[in-house]
Amino acid sequence: MMRLPRFRYLAPRKLSEAAAALADLGTQASVLAGGTDLLPNMKRRQQTPATLVGLREIRALRARSGDPGSGMTLGALTRLSEIEHDSAIAANWPALAQAAASVATPPLRNMGTLGGNLCLDTRCSYYDQGPEWRAAIGYCMKKDGEICWVAPGSPRCWAVTSTDTAPVLCALGAEVTLVSAQGERRIPVEDLFADDGIEHLTKKPGEILSAVHLQKPTPDARSTYVKLRRRGSFDFPVLGIAASARLRADGTVEEARIFLSGTGSRPTNAAEAVAFLAGRKLTDEDVLREAAESIAHVARPLQNTDFSMSWRKQAAREFAARALRNLLP
């Protein structure tokens, strides 16, 4: 069977202890939440931290505060299955419930956390393989090598952001709190991500994501998440489209935010489509089609996920239209 490499395990009870341990150990340590991403990666020797700082004993990271009326704060250890089955979330931020429900499988959602989902490693079919397999093709620059097999001339890694909740939280304008030994800061979720397959988070190694803050929804707010994948049962997103909008009764778009998963190293902002939609009527099929076209345009696929590139381009159009249609009452 696949064995985990050797590592030391710390189980701090306080966030400050965890932050201190990380400050101490630097890049030699990783935090462990549900472990559904990190542990398989360790088995594949993609990550081999000498120390794991387990978060599960830190009760503060499970806390939840606020309510839909004022906005809600979810602790980083909130499990995806809790989000999926939460009626307040489903009613006020439906896209988040939809995205959480579409992650992995029921047992993995019982283990996987919201914080872990946001920090999920980027994925690539040349990389998410065992060490012998990677040795057989030659290691790539994301771990142990120099080259990128997706774009052999490229100086950077193109591994793909594959989290389902990140584009949703970007679209909802949510924020996260990051805690380190130096203190804490609060940033928009959008700013958590960088356009690089290796350094895909702006979060520093010593920082722990402690909470996610959801803005209070306006009465006319709508949101949706549409996911393209091979199987209906489980699969990482090949394309995830998160859209939120405020619509007037006649279908006119007051404001919209659209972010994509699976199309780049960080959630892609479909800014052009958003600008185009502002003030236009989503009920107009031509408007909807053109906006979908614009979304598909930024959903540039790479050859390192499932499905052929040309098909994904076609499907992107269709799925974008579907997402926009979902915004209509």
Add this chain to the structure above:
Amino acid sequence: MAGSDPRPFNVLGKPLRRVDALGKVTGDTRFADDFAMPGMLYLKLSRSTVPHARIAAIDVSRALAVDGVRAVLTGKDFPVPFGILPVSQDEHALCLDKVRFVGDPVAAVVATEELIAEEAAALIGVTYEPLTTIASPEEALRVPEPRIHDYGDGGNVHKAVAFDFGDVPAALASAHLVVEDWFFYQGNTHLALEQHAALAYLGTDERLTIVSSTQTPHYVHRAAAKVLGVPASRIRVIAPPQGGGFGGKTDPFNHEIVAAKAAMITGRPVKIALTREEVFYCHRGRHPVLMHMRTGVDRAGHIVGHSIETLLDGGAYGSYGVASTFYTGALETVTYRIDRYRFRGCRTFTNKPPCGPKRGHGTPQPRFGLEVHIDKICEKLGLDPAQWRIDNALAEGSLTANWLKVRTIGLVPCVEAVVAASGWKERFRKLGRGRGLGIAASSYLCGAGLPIYWNEMPHSGVQLLLDRSGSVTAFCGAAEVGQGSDNVLAALVAEVLGIDILDVKVVTGDTALGPVDLGSYSSRVTLMMGNAAVEAAQRARDRLADAAGLGIPLERIAFGGSRVFDASDPEKGISFAEAVQRAEAKGGTVGTIGSYRPPKAPGHYKGAGVGPSPSYSYSAAVIEVAVEESTGIVRVEKVWIAHDIGRAINPVLVRGQVEGSVYMALGEALMEEQAFRRLPPRLSGALVHQTPSMLEYKSLATLDMPAVETILIENPEPNGPFGAKEVGQGPLLPVPPALANAVYDAVRVRVDEVPITPEKVLAALRSSSARFGPSKFPAVSWPEALIVPPPWEGGDGNAINEPKRRERPERRRAEVAKP
């Protein structure tokens, strides 16, 4: 009760809980990986990272120096080759001088912990001299040198066969309509949930014991004796219950043999549990097959001539490949009347994990082609494809153009059942754009007529021990791989002896504790083990009847309700236990045996050994799909499937096998691909399995299953135990072509390839030919065809141009000519 049913059964036909169910649901069942022993060492294989190379040097010094390492083995420790078929003994437990694919095992480390073994294995240094890599059959045909193996039919062709059962070109020339097609069926793997594991030890009984997740303990026994040089009488192979096999555990494997050798060297028990990635390297899965078909029909649609050429991508070793090659042609003839038949088959070696038998072994590919081909023929002739299958079904007791004797045939009732259940007549071609129905039918063997190695012995044996408590123990070498064979054994013995199924204890899958059964492959166990069990049980029944002392004629003695009694006066009788006691008192310990060997086949040409079976099962399926035209995404709405089971020993288990087959078939039909990645050659010499993981090798999950309506057709088969036929493999076959035909009904495009992915459907929708699929077949230098006239053209089962023609006594001629 007796009044309504002329043949009331005690056990058969009842939806009883299977005898091994409690163990499975409580976790009590011990699979191979659950076996552990004190002082056990762990084995890890170091596998090739290059696809094709000569091994120049292996440096094991760094691995040996690791603390906790007890032994390091290399190819030099295994000079003797092995392989499942006597004609392809081409594997070494560890590569001797050459590696042939990424994943081929080169060295092995035995250590006190698995992690130490793994870390040490990574320190083994192998110097390779790369050789040209062959990635596809087309390449194998084009590049005869370097040869992957130095045997076979020349260059990188492993096996090429050619047969003419009548003059097909002449038949096509005079046919009303000739249709030509090319099809491709992608390779896929078994994906059994249980990964292979083995534990080997030298016991105090001075035997070498190998516990392994194998479907064929008998063949592992033979291979281990051969390679290890240990007398077979001192080797014991135990096959515990398995978490699925599907053909993936029917070869003797390198890891089993290395574990055994490591146990011999270290004197300690040695365990190996493969990772999922390694299971992808063991493979032996479905061969990718390119097909070329030409068929001529008369005005009514009757097939006057059918030709098929197949090209198989065999991967790096022989495995069952010679048989697989024959199977791509053998069963084309057992469903519909075909006057003349031409078959060419070619298997090539490539630098990829070896292909072998997967559920349906070599036949789902040509069956896919044939059933889609027929759909097209019917469309051209304006015939209903369901009615065509009924009109052209082979008659019971037929002898086919290629000399297969087919006895009971449930094809027509199967087709009629799915037609009725699906509302075919009202709905086919009438569902409107985007919705469609498709139909296909098929047939499969109930065990191969010949054993894998030539011998005159039984294919299966069952031994019974009757205890004076009334308990019966049934011993048989058959392997329970999850299919329910233990239940079949217990049920048949219980039925014959009239006792409760739980009063039969089965002891199976152990070469030291039961008579040989050749293994759980070829859908042979229910029929062959079943017949042996019935024979043994009948002999026991005779002994008990003889000793019962009821003072009535033997034919009036009945067995039932755990009693032995007078059929005309049921009150008069004794308990089963007492009957055993009386038999023991009269004639000593009560033990009986039964065995089974299939009937001789009528064909006698070289190659006639693949295809004959004591019986053939039949299946038919109708599938309804919804196809999204904007994306090509296919959603399966419902599957109606009928299977000719002969007699259902346990209908719940039979349905389970049917549904499991549908499930596996839908995975193949919609998404599974044993695909490979070749990187730009100037940057990397790699040729690797694209997705050797359970996440990225796409197969359906439970939640992806559509509704399935299963209909069982019971038409008892004289050659089967109580009339039973196989169900483990056959129901897979009609599903992929029925799906393809349904997609056509929905959006009028043909995807002549499996899997039918959204990419291909969309490409077909956008193409002027309204089709996606291959359109040529490469040139193969076929051997001179064996000319075997069909029975109705004066043939006698021999080839007229075979160099050494066998004797054809008049008696045989007369026997064969019988209807």
